[in-house]
Amino acid sequence: MKFNTDFFAGYSPERINPGDKEYTVEKIKKVTSGSTPHVARIVDDLYNSILVNGTYRASSIRIAEASKIIENTQRDVNIALMNELAKIFNAMGIDTQEIIDAASSKWNFIKFKPGLVGGHCISVDPYYLIEKAKVYGVLPRIMMDARRLNDGMGYYIGGQVLRLMNKRGILVKNAAILILGITFKENCPDIRNTKVIDVYLALHEYTANIMFLDPWADAKTVEQIYKIKIHSRIDPSWYGAFDVIISAVAHEEFKRIDIQSLLKENGIVYDVKGNLDRKVVSARL
The missing domain is CATH 1.10.1040 (N-(1-d-carboxylethyl)-l-norvaline Dehydrogenase; domain 2)
Structure with a gap:
């Protein structure tokens, strides 16, 4: 079979923002293209039939x-x-x-x-x-x-937390740490290529006593891919239990947590995303 004689190609690259309730699929302007002008028109017409904000027709698939x-x-x-x-x-x-x-x-x-x-x-x-x-x-x-x-930021954040612990006189070895969030972005269940794992690995070298809280991520999927157990809600045993809390993902649910109630007396809160009340934060990125 011969390309553009017996078969043709139409293409529109993915353009979506996971977790975004404003720019949903039908409200995003899509780039469209085709292997011939005729096919490009067919693809463009198809997307225009369902999109609110229309399309941008590129001159070729390579451009799209x-x-x-x-x-x-x-x-x-x-x-x-x-x-x-x-x-x-x-x-x-x-x-x-x-x-x-x-x-x-x-x-x-x-x-x-x-x-x-x-x-x-x-x-x-x-x-x-x-x-x-x-x-x-x-x-x-x-x-x-x-x-x-960007690939090195997880280990940098881990290093910042360890430095802060040393300055506070918190024993790093076997310290109790809670990480808020494991998804790659806020208010979204997607854990693909999440760099929160790098923060975890930087700290796990010194302590295995690390807990994860994430109401969005699927616990079975996380355990299957990363070999880590996560919690979707606060366990009663956590109150006053942690030396360090790291807010790694800015889920809306985390704004409603009484962070101080989960910390030990000299505990640290490190805010990666800047979503927590500044009054409860020890340091942030």
Whole structure:
């Protein structure tokens, strides 16, 4: 069979934001394409029949796929910049979130935040473009450095927590730690390529006494993939039990938890996403 004679191809790259209740599938403007102009029109008409905000018809399948790649690569690079800034400001002893809030008062400041970059798109797609660039003799240094920096943030956060424990005089060996969240993003059950695991691994080297709380993630799937047991609700034995609590994922449910009631007297709260009340937080990214 001959391509574009006996069979044809239509294509629209995935464009979805998991957990987003505002930009749902039917409300997202989709990029469409086809292997011929006729097929492109068919695909475009199909999506326009169900989408509220219509489509953008790309001139080729290559253009459509490249647009998807740079959407995620742009976010990855911008988040990497904020992660690098967070490292600088943490070393200087000033609060990154406060700096971002102040900078956001400028009308054209783009408010990205530092954090863990996981999931099946942003942390993966840049690698496709990086490898393709090498084939064409281009070394994409910014994208490569952004990926390297973002991939290392879980271990950096683990190191920050250990440093804070030492400063507080908390014995690291066999310390009781609670991690809030294991999914790759807030209010979403997706655990694919979650970088919270890296935080866990950085700490597990010193203590096996680590608990996970996540009302969104499926416990069986987490145990199958990561060999970790998680809880969907607070166990009564947890009150006053933890040396450290790490808010790793900004699930809405975590805002309603009495964090202090779960801590030991000299306990630490480390806030990765900046979603907790500042009054209960010992340090944040």
